[in-house]
Amino acid sequence: MKKHIYIYSPSSAVRDKASFKRGLKKLSAMGYEVEVDEAALTTHQRFAGDDKTRLAAIHRAASSGADIALISRGGYGLTRILPDIDYRAVANAISKGTQFVGFSDFTAFQLAVLAKTGAVTWAGPSLGEDFGAADGADDIMEACFDDLVTGQGEGSGWQLPKSAGKLVNDIKSNENTIIAESIHNISNSILWGGNLSMLTSLVGTPYMPVVKNGILFIEDVGEHPYKVERMLAQLLQAGILAQQKAIIFGQFSNYKLVPHDKGYKLASVVAWLKSNVKGLVLTGLPFGHIATKVLLPVGLSVTLAVEKRDAFLLWGHQH
The missing domain is CATH 3.40.50.10740 (Murein tetrapeptidase LD-carboxypeptidase, N-terminal domain)
Structure with missing residues (x-):
């Protein structure tokens, strides 16, 4: 059928x-x-x-x-x-x-x-x-x-970008801790998130999930890095980011940097976030307003595994 x-x-x-x-x-x-x-x-x-x-x-x-x-x-x-x-x-x-x-x-x-x-x-x-x-x-x-x-899907994997934060900040690591030498495994955590603008707009409403010890993935389109940082600052100050074991950046596409930025870019936002949260911060997830996008279960308990530059979100054991 x-x-x-x-x-x-x-x-x-x-x-x-x-x-x-x-x-x-x-x-x-x-x-x-x-x-x-x-x-x-x-x-x-x-x-x-x-x-x-x-x-x-x-x-x-x-x-x-x-x-x-x-x-x-x-x-x-x-x-x-x-x-x-x-x-x-x-x-x-x-x-x-x-x-x-x-x-x-x-x-x-x-x-x-x-x-x-x-x-x-x-x-x-x-x-x-x-x-x-x-x-x-x-x-x-x-x-x-x-x-x-x-019903065959069991997870998604991707390779972490070389340029996107070689530092791992799960334990406020120093500059000598390189992701290529790191192995992380976060299990039984609810995967949730999606478009950052939409997610932020729900803060303070009955439609914002309360997810503790979760794995939050985010993406957006047409939003300058400072706007991305501003939304993350709201989530941070609302106490939401502190409750996550990991925050994963998907693709932030179709924005334009300006001369006034003076070197400020999306990598600057990632670095700022890493300095303000204890959870793992990863980048490069193939999801967002791009052609190559994986499918991700919103609300399912998953395992996040990272070894060197290889990252995996696994849910086959739950699905």
Whole structure:
């Protein structure tokens, strides 16, 4: 039996109809049964329909019985409808096997589901930007998605950048402690996070999960490093970062440095963060607004293993 994928639009309106169609064609070519929500291409202002329309789409996705509920795109729109989502229905759908997949604005939904129900969703691709990419879907993203659909996924690995902080700061290490000589293993920690702007916007609301001894992963797009630092400072001062065993930087893309920065860049933010937290800080995770993205379980207990420059997030023992 073909795996069933349900496409819906909970955030911004689909403007790029060509990528939407390419995405549908790609998923069908991969052997999936693809169902498109009745309001997937609806437009109201900048949104994929008014609030009631998008809420109804989420609830249809939850009742679809699909193996995967995949967003058409991110953008903006979920934050304003978080109070009206039927979280019990979403959690029930997840318990019956529907995996909710997306990223960017979808982070708000994922963290709200985690906060309200403890259910696991998946940080991963969207239809248009990823499966409908003009130059074709990325092979690694496609393989990771297929692993999720078939229940084969057991983890993700990546190589830490040479330039991104050779210093390990798990015990406030001195400058002679080099990551290439280090072995770390953090087990039974909840993996959570996503888009940093969306995550920060939930601080102080009922939709921000309380995760202690967790592993937080973050990414963003179009945000200058000083804005990234400002958001991290808010999370730090709110006491959230001190509760994490590790913080993992995904990809921060499409921003522009200016002469005024005088050498201040994303690496400066990473160094600043390392000097202010006790947990492990890693970079280079292949996730964010980029073509090559892995899929990550939001809310699942995982193991983080680091040896020299090789890093792994493992959940096969839990999934």
